[in-house]
Amino acid sequence: MPSTVYVEKTSRRREFAAAVLERSARDLLVRAPKKVLVKPNIVSHEPYPTTTHPEVLDAVLQFLEKFDCQMVVGDGPALDAGNPARIVQEHPLRQTCAAHGLELLNLHAFGFTRVKTERGFTLHVSAIALECDYIISLPVLKPHPNCSLTGALKNQFGLFPNRDRLLMHARILKDLHRSIAEVNTIARPHLTIMDAVQTYLSANEMRHGGQPADLGYMLAGTDPVALDCHGLKLLGTIEPMLADKGPEDVAHIAWALRVGVGSAEYRLEEGLLR
Numbered sequence: 001m002p003s004t005v006y007v008e009k010t011s012r013r014r015e016f017a018a019a020v021l022e023r024s025a026r027d028l029l030v031r032a033p034k035k036v037l038v039k040p041n042i043v044s045h046e047p048y049p050t051t052t053h054p055e056v057l058d059a060v061l062q063f064l065e066k067f068d069c070q071m072v073v074g075d076g077p078a079l080d081a082g083n084p085a086r087i088v089q090e091h092p093l094r095q096t097c098a099a100h101g102l103e104l105l106n107l108h109a110f111g112f113t114r115v116k117t118e119r120g121f122t123l124h125v126s127a128i129a130l131e132c133d134y135i136i137s138l139p140v141l142k143p144h145p146n147c148s149l150t151g152a153l154k155n156q157f158g159l160f161p162n163r164d165r166l167l168m169h170a171r172i173l174k175d176l177h178r179s180i181a182e183v184n185t186i187a188r189p190h191l192t193i194m195d196a197v198q199t200y201l202s203a204n205e206m207r208h209g210g211q212p213a214d215l216g217y218m219l220a221g222t223d224p225v226a227l228d229c230h231g232l233k234l235l236g237t238i239e240p241m242l243a244d245k246g247p248e249d250v251a252h253i254a255w256a257l258r259v260g261v262g263s264a265e266y267r268l269e270e271g272l273l274r
């Protein structure tokens with residue numbers, strides 16, 4: 001059966017996130033108390049669209065407060081962005097967390113656990129992420145100079161230690177693209193809400209030459225592969241370097257298909273905000 005991708009041409013981030021959560025997460029969360037990791041996209045000190053929009057995070061935390069669950073919000077900023085502790089300490093999303101009585105966590109400060117996938121692929125993954133039994137991922141859809149795009153699958157890259165990320169990019173430790181796919185078999189998000197209202201052209205951050213651009217969509221679903229496949233189509237309408245690319249042309253999506261993270265077959269469901 002094809003995966004479902006919820007999609008809306010809208011800038012109403014908060015309303016879209018709330019509608020998706022009511023549709024997709026309520027049944028799972030009422031079964032038993034959960035420890036929930038909310039994983040925003042915090043690459044650097046830059047605000048949205050480099051990072052998750054505060055309205056999306058606020059809508060998710062407001063929804064989770066209805067349930068008897070422990071909430072954890074955190075990410076691991078990029079190695080080249082500066083001191084990760086300082087980035088998290090001064091990040092705009094910290095105020096959003098504080099409004100809900102939560103701390104925005106720097107995942108680098110809580111250690112990593114060595115894990116092996118079903119295919120014998122070894123990775124070091126955030127210990128906090130592995131302790132949580134429910135993950136909500138909040139990426140922003142953007143082009144990426146090394147990975148073609150960054151979205152649902154690549155948001156889990158923030159669960160790696162910075163040393164490993166550096167060696168992956170340098171092709172010394174592990175294949176970068178396979179690593180992104182494999183971590184999604186270990187810490188696969190149960191729900192992803194992906195913001196494509198605004199994005200960049202050419203790169204994923206302003207500091208790397210990204211040029212702000214409007215795209216105008218919100219997407220969500222339980223299958224990160226399907227989300228990235230549709231995200232690729234949308235981003236290709238404004239980003240020339242992606243115009244002719246399909247899922248097999250984006251290495252980490254191709255790997256995710258091979259290792260069974262999700263499906264490239266999906267159906268669109270629109271009208272959540274009507």
